[in-house]
Amino acid sequence: MTVERQDLADLIQELRKLMWGSSKALYTALGKPAWRLLYDVSDEKPETLHAVAEALRATRPDLAGQWEFLATTFESRAAIPVPGVDELLARYVRGEIGDRTVMWVMNWDHHDLFAACAERDLPPIQMGEVDDDEVRPLLELLDEKGKRKQ
Numbered sequence: 001m002t003v004e005r006q007d008l009a010d011l012i013q014e015l016r017k018l019m020w021g022s023s024k025a026l027y028t029a030l031g032k033p034a035w036r037l038l039y040d041v042s043d044e045k046p047e048t049l050h051a052v053a054e055a056l057r058a059t060r061p062d063l064a065g066q067w068e069f070l071a072t073t074f075e076s077r078a079a080i081p082v083p084g085v086d087e088l089l090a091r092y093v094r095g096e097i098g099d100r101t102v103m104w105v106m107n108w109d110h111h112d113l114f115a116a117c118a119e120r121d122l123p124p125i126q127m128g129e130v131d132d133d134e135v136r137p138l139l140e141l142l143d144e145k146g147k148r149k150q
Contacts, residue, residue, distance in 0.1 A: 007081045009088055011073060013101045015041070018066055025060045026052065042104075046071045089116060090142040095126040 019038055026034040037055065040048045049071035056064040073080070083091075085106065092102045092113075103113055117124040121138055 006073075007083050009083050009091065009097050009101055009105050011070065011080060012044075012104050013097050015044070015070055016098070016101060016104075018063070018070065022052065022056065022060070022063050022067070025056055025063055029055050029059050044074050044077070046075045049074060085116060086120070086142040089120060089122060093117070093122050093126060099126075 019041055023034070023038060026038065030037065034055070037048070037052055041052060049067055053064040053067035053071060056067065082105065088097070088102050088105060091097045092099060099110070099113060103109065106112070108116075114124040120142065122142075
């Protein structure tokens with residue numbers, strides 16, 4: 001498993017996909033305790049991620065390897081860059097990351113996400129490929145603001 005940008009939003013997006021993709025295999029391996037373990041993953045603690053990998057090692061070594069990769073990556077949490085709000089919102093509106101990823105990274109709820117979009121005159125929904133002549137300049141401006149801060 002490799003993540004292209006390797007900022008916190010990319011890692012959280014991969015973690016969320018892996019949680020979804022591993023849930024059935026983890027339930028098969030552990031039964032009901034699997035749900036608690038997946039809930040605990042949201043704290044992003046490496047020891048929890050390693051525990052999921054260990055639970056999957058015998059039955060799904062492919063998934064276990066992906067969990068180990070994320071656990072190792074989160075062990076160096078201080079070195080993981082955190083994208084700015086403008087960059088996150090631009091990526092969200094373009095459909096590159098999900099709303100829950102933005103909320104997870106920023107520790108927001110839906111109200112905070114919608115308010116941040118409204119402050120920047122962005123639609124509070126994902127647009128995918130943006131062809132709207134009104135929205136495209138706003139996203140380009142957010143991209144520029146994000147590049148200047150880095």
